[in-house]
Amino acid sequence: MSNDPKRWVAGHVAALPKSGIRDFFELVAKMKGQDVISLGVGEPDFVTPWNIREAAIFALERGKTYYTSNLGMIELRRAISTYVTEHFGVDYRPEDQVIVTVGVSEALDLALRAFCNPGDKVMFHQPCYVSYHPSISLVHAQGVAVPTFAKDNFALTAEALRAAWQPGCKVLMLNLPCNPTGGTCDRIQLEAIAAFCREKDLLVLSDEIYSELTFEGTHTSIASLPGMAERTVFLHGFSKAFAMTGWRLGYACGPAALIDAMMKVHQYTMLCASIIAQEAALEALTRGWDSVLMMREQYHRRRDLVVRRFNEIGLKCHSPRGSFYAFPSVAATGRNEKDFASGLLLEQKVAVVPGSAFGENGVGHVRACFATSYEQLIVACDRIERFVQAPQK
């Protein structure tokens, strides 16, 4: 008998590919102590606003250290319900249509576990957040990637959706604005996608974590379109808009029967989200909006800076309407995205993430996060310019 501990690892887990981000993380970690400017992060550079942190301290002082209801504190669910109505134009009852989760990541996992039978097909647009495809595989469902293209500014189109559709598709995962492309869909594009979902009876899981960071126009949630609330689970959280990544707090809203199914999985696996994070989130929704606006304004200016510089340097880059990611093409440099990213890191000490880490449709691009200071962005762009102009080794 083999003594290799790997024999105990489940087949579908062993089969998951290693995250391309992980490889790159290790490469950057080796350069510790050198003056590396990282545009490789996926989180705000702002610390959580003080009033939110202070609310958590206050909660601890008052001894708020217990479990909460499985669905989350009712005060928080009420605040979420009000916030979603005001900002997204969809009404959810706090009593049975809202569930508070450990980040949007848990909400997505709950949804996939609650709604997918083994073998069901789940459509997702790609390039996409690194965990989408693995999360689908983990519930023994089958991922169906729908490409998005630079020519469309990485918006998802109904045509691409129709071309990728196949019998057995049950769920569509959306992430608009999108990590890593910053691509998003306007209302007209969303209406076409919504019509397709109704035609094919698809359930939509809409991860709108970057929605507050929309710089032009207004963000439209697919859940707000006619006939969509009843087939959409709206997923959102506090990480990006309120700079609360480490608190791990998200939520899902949807038809009561779907939220109840997600709650079943949640109660047996997570029980509830951290009460301290929930208290902080309540403060964020009650008194945090000014901070969101301040941060958005800064991201907006930083976006304009990096997109302008990338295009000047010759890295063709669309202006992402949302998120804090630029997704320039490196094709003009004659390098592929992996050589570009590792060469840039080793020669000029700027970290960006190869687009292929976000799926095969990300080839030829890199993701550069502009959630860092103006000073650092200016230096990083100058370094990228030197790298692009230097003769290739």
Place this chain on the structure above:
Amino acid sequence: MNPVLKLLLEGGSLTTAQIAQVAGFSVSEVEQHLEQLKKDKILLGWRPVLDLSREAAAAATVRAVIEVKISPERGGGFNRLAERLARFDEVESCYLMSGGYDLLVFVKGASLQKVAGFVSEKLSTIEGVLSTSTHFMLRCYKDQGFLLDVGEATTTRLNVAP
């Protein structure tokens, strides 16, 4: 709002060249904006924010806040007296306040005696000054948006994250 003014209000310490990059202007355009802000008397000058407790030569500087009651005058209200007080070099800031007193005056001096002397010999002897109440500052925790000593923890953000 003027985009250059917006960046100044964020409180960073960008150079003219950096402001130009961020706002998408040329350096000379930024200089023109700054010149215009000066002409409009919006931008009055530049001052560093310093923690002088760390600089031995300056650490002895004494700062005080003085609540001053003055009698308003027909025609000018509090303005003439306030402007007269504000002109002293010892006065760093001077505000007209609502509430229990009229002017709040921030003063500095090389020693406690010098500040006390300024209050007793200059400030309170001005005709129209009814009373003063001087509070010496013992320690500064936050100045113009900057935390002193108790700064934020250095970032522990991962270098690469999904």
